[in-house]
Amino acid sequence: MELQAIAAHSNADHIGEHRLTNAIASKQIKNTEGHSKPSRSAFEAMISKELASFLRLAKRLAFPDEARAEDFVQDAIIKAYVGFQNGDLKLTPQTGAWIRKSIYLNFLMHRRSEKRVRYVAPELLESAKTVQPELHANQLSNDILAALEKISDEHREVIILIDLEGIEYAEAAEILSIPIGTIRSRLNRARWNMANLLRNSYGSNP
Amino acid sequence: MTTPVHTEPCHHVKHYVEGVAGGKRTRWWNILGWLHVRHCPKCQEALALLQSYLKSAADMRQEASEDVSGLLSRMSDAMTEVDQNSPSPF
Numbered sequence: 525m526e527l528q529a530i531a532a533h534s535n536a537d538h539i540g541e542h543r544l545t546n547a548i549a550s551k552q553i554k555n556t557e558g559h560s561k562p563s564r565s566a567f568e569a570m571i572s573k574e575l576a577s578f579l580r581l582a583k584r585l586a587f588p589d590e591a592r593a594e595d596f597v598q599d600a601i602i603k604a605y606v607g608f609q610n611g612d613l614k615l616t617p618q619t620g621a622w623i624r625k626s627i628y629l630n631f632l633m634h635r636r637s638e639k640r641v642r643y644v645a646p647e648l649l650e651s652a653k654t655v656q657p658e659l660h661a662n663q664l665s666n667d668i669l670a671a672l673e674k675i676s677d678e679h680r681e682v683i684i685l686i687d688l689e690g691i692e693y694a695e696a697a698e699i700l701s702i703p704i705g706t707i708r709s710r711l712n713r714a715r716w717n718m719a720n721l722l723r724n725s726y727g728s729n730p
Numbered sequence: 731m732t733t734p735v736h737t738e739p740c741h742h743v744k745h746y747v748e749g750v751a752g753g754k755r756t757r758w759w760n761i762l763g764w765l766h767v768r769h770c771p772k773c774q775e776a777l778a779l780l781q782s783y784l785k786s787a788a789d790m791r792q793e794a795s796e797d798v799s800g801l802l803s804r805m806s807d808a809m810t811e812v813d814q815n816s817p818s819p820f
């Protein structure tokens with residue numbers, strides 16, 4: 525299944541409260557004549573195992589808009605489920621990677637539709653700080669999130685995928701649709717930016 | 731207005747410093763890099779800064795996972811909706 529094509533198709537549904545429902549309703553499920561449906565329980569088992577990591581990735585991409593992050597995850601999983609039911613998507617060890625890429629594409633389309641240089645509205649960022657002081661127990665993690673807001677989109681994406689989510693370089697290259705060499709050089713530049721932005725958080729050492 | 735301080739290692743040992751900070755084992759042919767960093771305060775500071783960043787990012791990865799119970803139940807409802815909208819195979 526061409527993920528970009530599906531994602532582009534579903535972008536039209538990204539409006540209003542019931543966009544997920546509409547997206548499902550508008551999908552034409554191919555008739556699997558002569559075959560029983562694939563097992564939903566197998567799909568659900570895979571999802572429940574990986575859902576926390578999907579949600580964490582989405583929250584970091586959409587930070588601090590947590591409701592939006594859940595939308596990205598739901599949309600990606602339902603697309604995967606429709607593909608699974610169609611027989612277009614098989615449950616393999618790569619299915620999680622497929623969903624992560626779909627989450628990223630949902631985020632990317634949302635960011636483009638926002639037509640803003642900065643993805644996060646300052647007032648939203650401020651309210652997240654005041655409403656959710658417990659976002660991370662570790663102050664350093666909050667400082668990392670704040671530093672992420674100060675670097676470019678390209679740098680933020682590689683930092684989130686590789687440094688904060690632990691995704692392999694090859695999968696990150698696939699998600700971002702860029703060569704692995706670009707991932708490496710971009711990551712190094714991004715890491716120096718992050719390290720320098722966090723200099724004060726590390727106190728006197730260094 | 732002061733320009734924010736931005737520390738990076740000397741250009742010719744940048745890859746070496748990035749490798750060391752990332753936990754790569756140094757090899758004998760990197761002895762020149764090792765010797766340079768040993769005597770260069772700027773490179774030492776850059777190395778310590780990058781190591782601190784990488785450690786804090788690794789710590790953040792280990793933090794408690796998300797509570798997904800609410801989302802899981804909404805996903806289940808959405809999957810049921812997909813099932814109801816899909817044609818019967820029979």
Ligand SMILES: [Zn+2]
Pocket residue numbers: 739740766767770771772773
């Ligand atoms: Zn030096």
